[in-house]
Amino acid sequence: MSKQKLLFIVFFLSYVAIIVKLIFLQIINPISSDANYLKTSRIVPERGKIYDKNGEPMAVNKSSYLFYIEPKKIKDTKEFVKRVDAVLQMGEASLEAKVDSNKNWIAVKDGLDRTQKQSLQDLGLNGLGFEDRFQRSYPESSLSAHLLGFVGKDSQGENLGYFGIEGYYNKDLVGLPGILKSDRDLLGRPILIGTQQKLDSENGRDLFLTIDxxxxxxxxxxxxxxxxxxxxxxxxxxxxxxxxxxxxxxxxxxxxxxxxxxxxxxxxxxxxxxxxxxxxxxxxxxxxxxxxxxxxxxxxxxxxxxxxxxxxxxxxxxxxxxxxxxxxxxxxxxxxxxxxxxxxxxxxxxxxxxxxxxxxxxxxxxxxxxxxxxxxxxxxxxxxxxxxxxxxxxxxxxxxxxxxxxxxxxxxxxxxxxxxxxxxxxxxxxxxxxxxxxxxxxxxxxxxxxxxxxxxxxxxxxxxxxxxxxxxxxxxxxxxxxxxxxxxxxxxxxxxxxxxxxxxxxxxxxxxxxxxxxxxxxxxxxxxxxxxxxxxxxxxxxxxxxxxxxx
Amino acid sequence: MKHLTKLSIWAVFLILVAVNIYVFLHSISLSDRINHFEKGIKNLHQENLTLENKIFEVNSLQYATSMAAQLDFTQKAQPVYLENLKYARSQ
Structure with missing residues (x-):
């Protein structure tokens, strides 16, 4: 067999291997391959702010984070719990009870501020992550507690206004979430030739009160x-x-x-x-x-x-x-x-x-x-x-x-x-x-x-x-x-x-x-x-x- | 002539390889920049919120009250009004 023929056969087999793999990825098992690259994330809308009649803020938003864990990525649960608890002060027993190794994703604590998030990130542990959230903030504290009501959670864990303005105007205040679908490489960078779809969120409507x-x-x-x-x-x-x-x-x-x-x-x-x-x-x-x-x-x-x-x-x-x-x-x-x-x-x-x-x-x-x-x-x-x-x-x-x-x-x-x-x-x-x-x-x-x-x-x-x-x-x-x-x-x-x-x-x-x-x-x-x-x-x-x- | 054609094919092949490599590297660089800007926007938004909250806080009546207490701008500076308006009018 001449060298040219041998080279041809090698190239041919390589192409066949590539084609077989592509058929597997694109036709036989397309979801599992997408799941590796396609990241779908929810763009959380900002809840509408509440102002008094002069445009002074009565209820606004501040950044907060939802702390979650991915138990399957955690190597030593006891060590993980001990170090995380040192930051969150939740109690090791209650934290350990949350770590269910059969689950992929577990929400641990909502409403973390930037300092707490940074402290947890500094631990350098595998299997923890954060989701960006908004938390209600009241510049005048409880000056108008009964008027404003408060923002709690519904059965799905979503923000929901209760009582007062927050309850009555919840539909106006809550806004519409957006979706980001983006193919990402291992380092989280967007793959430009892949899927890149973004549906922007719509922030909630601001309310201006008659209150002075x-x-x-x-x-x-x-x-x-x-x-x-x-x-x-x-x-x-x-x-x-x-x-x-x-x-x-x-x-x-x-x-x-x-x-x-x-x-x-x-x-x-x-x-x-x-x-x-x-x-x-x-x-x-x-x-x-x-x-x-x-x-x-x-x-x-x-x-x-x-x-x-x-x-x-x-x-x-x-x-x-x-x-x-x-x-x-x-x-x-x-x-x-x-x-x-x-x-x-x-x-x-x-x-x-x-x-x-x-x-x-x-x-x-x-x-x-x-x-x-x-x-x-x-x-x-x-x-x-x-x-x-x-x-x-x-x-x-x-x-x-x-x-x-x-x-x-x-x-x-x-x-x-x-x-x-x-x-x-x-x-x-x-x-x-x-x-x-x-x-x-x-x-x-x-x-x-x-x-x-x-x-x-x-x-x-x-x-x-x-x-x-x-x-x-x-x-x-x-x-x-x-x-x-x-x-x-x-x-x-x-x-x-x-x-x-x-x-x-x-x-x-x-x-x-x-x-x-x-x-x-x-x-x-x-x-x-x-x-x-x-x-x-x-x-x-x-x-x-x-x-x-x-x- | 045949030699020239071969040379052209090789040249085109090399150019295509070079262009491919350039496009690949450029897309990685663009991805990096997109990633960088995405993070930047996110950070800016969060810093904006933090600053906005600080402004709201120092602009609040609660803060003014606490400052007034710190500066002793309370009882001594309390205005005497209304009941004594007639004195003001008569002067």
Missing amino acids: KPVQEIIKTRLRKGLEKYKAKEGCILLVNPQTLEVLALSCLPDFDVEHYYNFSEEFFKNPAISNLYEPGSTFKPLILAAALEENSVRPADFYDEKGPVQIGEYTIKTWDDKYEGRISLTRILEKSSNVGMVHVGQQLGQKKIFAYLKKYGFDRPTGIDLQGESYGNLKPETAWYPIDFATVSFGQGIAITPIQMIRAFAVLVNGGKMFKPYIVQKIGSGEDEKNISSKLEKQVISAKTSETIKKMLLSAVENGEIRWAKPKGYQIAGKTGTAQIPIKGHYDPTKTVASFIGFAPVSNPKFLALVILREPESSPWGSETAAPLFFDVAKELLVYYNIAPE
């Missing part, structure tokens, strides 16, 4: 001091613009740490301002009085003869101090917060109209505020109402509502009779994708004239009320106190009250409407001695912040 961060800080600080001063169990302050019903600030205490939410039980996550029902007490009186004025059942100049307690069936209704002034005006009924006076107003209005107005004020339905976890009010069907129910509801007992329902209804009295839907997000997204959300008028409940009348009465209730509060001088501030006993097992506990105050300023053109609620204050059970002073403390700071000149 400095105002939020003011009310939270004041509420914390108020709870300490009046020794109350819980407290809430809601602040809205009554002309639009945009929520300017909302804080309830006690709340939770948004970054370490897992250390708190579920009861702390519920936002009492939208989830808890309470009896509003005397803060409800202006709503019934306005309805009676609107229906001409009573007139502003009317008088009532406050002779003594009123008997409704087997029940006796008294004033809060059991003192009776004789002939008093409607304004005086509000000033001295006369329960018997309000029973008279309710009787003038009539049972059918009382129930109709409760519906008009929206106590039979949720407000639809864009926060997760809103409760439905507990308005009984009309057939289940007894005469005593109509009498007590006229001074705010026997009806359970949420604070957000209360402030929505009260805003009707303040803004000329219009009912708006409360909202907390004013803009979604940014740039071309931007969507602005404005106030939504639902209906006209009372006339502008009735609104003006009731505002004057509420101003008088503050000016001539039973207690002289430390009001900011030169300003007209109107409002109403409320003290409601708490129903426990079918009867009212006289020692436990919900003290509240709802007020607005300036009266001529209200810039803010605030509802202050303190549950079970120990220093005094009365709203006039607890919630009202707290309201005026807040109002003083807000008048300065909003640069409102004295009238």
